[in-house]
Amino acid sequence: MKTSPIIALDFESADKTFDFLRVFDGNVNVKVGMQLYYKEGPAIVARLKELGFDIFLDLKLHDIPNTVKSAMEVLAGFGVDLVNVHAAGNKTMMEAALEGLDKGTPSGMTRPSLIAVTQLTSTDERQVREEQLIGASLQESVLHYAKLTKDAGLDGVVCSVHEAAVITEVCGKSFFKVTPGIRLPDGGAHDQKRIATPEQARLEGSTHIVVGRAITGATDPRAAYEQIEALWKGTEA
Numbered sequence: 001m002k003t004s005p006i007i008a009l010d011f012e013s014a015d016k017t018f019d020f021l022r023v024f025d026g027n028v029n030v031k032v033g034m035q036l037y038y039k040e041g042p043a044i045v046a047r048l049k050e051l052g053f054d055i056f057l058d059l060k061l062h063d064i065p066n067t068v069k070s071a072m073e074v075l076a077g078f079g080v081d082l083v084n085v086h087a088a089g090n091k092t093m094m095e096a097a098l099e100g101l102d103k104g105t106p107s108g109m110t111r112p113s114l115i116a117v118t119q120l121t122s123t124d125e126r127q128v129r130e131e132q133l134i135g136a137s138l139q140e141s142v143l144h145y146a147k148l149t150k151d152a153g154l155d156g157v158v159c160s161v162h163e164a165a166v167i168t169e170v171c172g173k174s175f176f177k178v179t180p181g182i183r184l185p186d187g188g189a190h191d192q193k194r195i196a197t198p199e200q201a202r203l204e205g206s207t208h209i210v211v212g213r214a215i216t217g218a219t220d221p222r223a224a225y226e227q228i229e230a231l232w233k234g235t236e237a
């Protein structure tokens, strides 16, 4: 997957999605999440692929290992670039996911990269302590999950920008740190808790940034994308 920002296509229909994408060429990365996928099914992925977009299919699979393995075997045939599982705390499930992807990738095609969600960027320290009843800090839990993910043989994790540097130290530079929760300095957090700017993401060592509302909700989405891309790449004027 290219290193340019990944635009989260959190739209209610294919019509709204392609209307939004009119100002973008196939040279940007896109993310298809649950809302759009559950509405439109695999056809949305096929259409985006035809137009040349690199695709992160963000379905956050989480089930018993056998079920996840079988589902990944199906997703491997979609020709997407990146897929994920939820719960980086479940090593057996992650290994099964990888096995399914390997098995399902048609010969001659590249296996999609596989990453695992550590702690959602909408989670804060209090929730880790009181709701998840984890007796470690949020950062410790994210790092623990990242190590487990690497041990399971996956390509990286979803985390926030605030954990990217420590994950790089422990898991290496090439291990994916895919970071949502990206906001421009004057942007609202919405339901996100661990937010950061594109510039912070670059400085902290994110390998990819995921950006939804800061682009999709902007008055001029193309201009917002270009501003974010420049801050992310460090090429801003």
Ligand SMILES: O=c1ccn([C@@H]2O[C@H](COP(=O)(O)O)[C@@H](O)[C@H]2O)c(=O)[nH]1
Pocket: 008, 010, 033, 117, 119, 120, 121, 122, 158, 159, 180, 181, 182, 190, 192, 210, 211, 212, 213, 214
């Ligand atoms: O920890 C996570 C995992 C996934 N996401 C997804 O990223 C986008 C972020 O959207 P914004 O509008 O930029 O907040 C969204 O599709 C989430 O499902 C995440 O935010 N955090």
